Amino acid sequence: MDSHVAQLQMQYRNYILSLYQQGFLDDQFTELKSLQDDGSPDFVAEVLSLFFDDCVKLVGNMARALDQTGTVDFSQVGANVHQLKGSSSSVGAKRVKGLCINFKELCEAKNYEGCVRCLQQVDIEYKTLKAKLQDMFNVSVIIVHMNPVSVWDDFNKIILGKE
Amino acid sequence: MARDGGVTCLRSSEMLNVGLGGMESPPLDLDEVHVLAVDDSLVDRIVIERLLRITSCKVTAVDSGWRALEFLGLDNEKASAELDRLKVDMIITDYCMPGMTGYELLKKIKESSSFRQVPVVIMSSENVLTRIDMCLEEGAEDFLLKPVKLADVKRLRNHLTGDVKLSNGNKRKLPEDSVTVHALLPPPPALTLSTDSSDSSPPLSPVEVFSSPLSSLIDDEDDDDVLTSSPTPEESPVRRQKMRSPGLD
Numbered sequence: 001m002d003s004h005v006a007q008l009q010m011q012y013r014n015y016i017l018s019l020y021q022q023g024f025l026d027d028q029f030t031e032l033k034s035l036q037d038d039g040s041p042d043f044v045a046e047v048l049s050l051f052f053d054d055c056v057k058l059v060g061n062m063a064r065a066l067d068q069t070g071t072v073d074f075s076q077v078g079a080n081v082h083q084l085k086g087s088s089s090s091v092g093a094k095r096v097k098g099l100c101i102n103f104k105e106l107c108e109a110k111n112y113e114g115c116v117r118c119l120q121q122v123d124i125e126y127k128t129l130k131a132k133l134q135d136m137f138n139v140s141v142i143i144v145h146m147n148p149v150s151v152w153d154d155f156n157k158i159i160l161g162k163e
Numbered sequence: 164m165a166r167d168g169g170v171t172c173l174r175s176s177e178m179l180n181v182g183l184g185g186m187e188s189p190p191l192d193l194d195e196v197h198v199l200a201v202d203d204s205l206v207d208r209i210v211i212e213r214l215l216r217i218t219s220c221k222v223t224a225v226d227s228g229w230r231a232l233e234f235l236g237l238d239n240e241k242a243s244a245e246l247d248r249l250k251v252d253m254i255i256t257d258y259c260m261p262g263m264t265g266y267e268l269l270k271k272i273k274e275s276s277s278f279r280q281v282p283v284v285i286m287s288s289e290n291v292l293t294r295i296d297m298c299l300e301e302g303a304e305d306f307l308l309k310p311v312k313l314a315d316v317k318r319l320r321n322h323l324t325g326d327v328k329l330s331n332g333n334k335r336k337l338p339e340d341s342v343t344v345h346a347l348l349p350p351p352p353a354l355t356l357s358t359d360s361s362d363s364s365p366p367l368s369p370v371e372v373f374s375s376p377l378s379s380l381i382d383d384e385d386d387d388d389v390l391t392s393s394p395t396p397e398e399s400p401v402r403r404q405k406m407r408s409p410g411l412d
Contacts, residue, residue: 028310028312035213035214035217047209050205050209079261082259086207086259086288086309089310090204090206
């Protein structure tokens, strides 16, 4: 059983590393994770959940604002982009944040086509991140479930090589 | 209602908090640091609340400058003497908020006799020097760049430690060393034995942090300062400016 757990643990670790390497997450995500402890085991999940709610709301606002053909209020779009930039920055959603930076410039330039395209990218990006993080949480739950007693000892031994 | 010397209670208008988006205002005792956090972003409120709780602060989080003034009892023309005294040790506010900006809130707080001595910290996602200067000139205690990290909050918290022991809720004097620290100097030495002394230890990598999926960080980590992966506060003066508060000289 240990070797199965060890394998899963390794895959879990590698999966997370890949999220960083591919630029989905940045060090703010690490920071959030470090704020989680046994007393607040759901902190990261809670914050991310709020972030994704924010994404749905703000993307919706921006879509509506851009839908006003001929009378698009770019400052309104920009205000929503600013909010999304802020919350993506706070959770370490690096790609979403990066898109928001471009998006802001497009709003300032009142570039309608550019904004519409960027909004589509933002939509895809936050949904992709959500799916990837969901996978990550699912795997971590499985690991804990398989070996609840000594799982942290195993981690330290196998992943860090500590006895 | 008579009050004895240093004992203060939350006002009955604290009950408003229940209706104001479900903020938590647990009963206070004098030794606890109470921070009022103001941010229109729910995500950021949750994060700052967690950061403050980890550093042993009691937190009241509100979503706008108006709610903050309401909480402080500064939203009407009544003389503050009529209102129950509120124990607030620090106010930390976002800069960019709809309606009332953090700067405007700062001004109102500094104009009030009850709360002008309460340190106000501004947070912003934008590193605009003119903005920073403006806030500091208006009496802001500090200016933090978002995303805010635990090291930032720990530094603020250590700074407040010397004030908490005073008995009277709002008549707090900032320690002299905080007032005389200038922009180019590193932050003042911690007033308590702080965990910010991890010069010798590298920041934790994602590997180390994520080896334990749902639990806290690795127990056998030597580094005392396990809760932060960010660099120590001495670096990046632009990011973490600690300046004099002219209003408190």
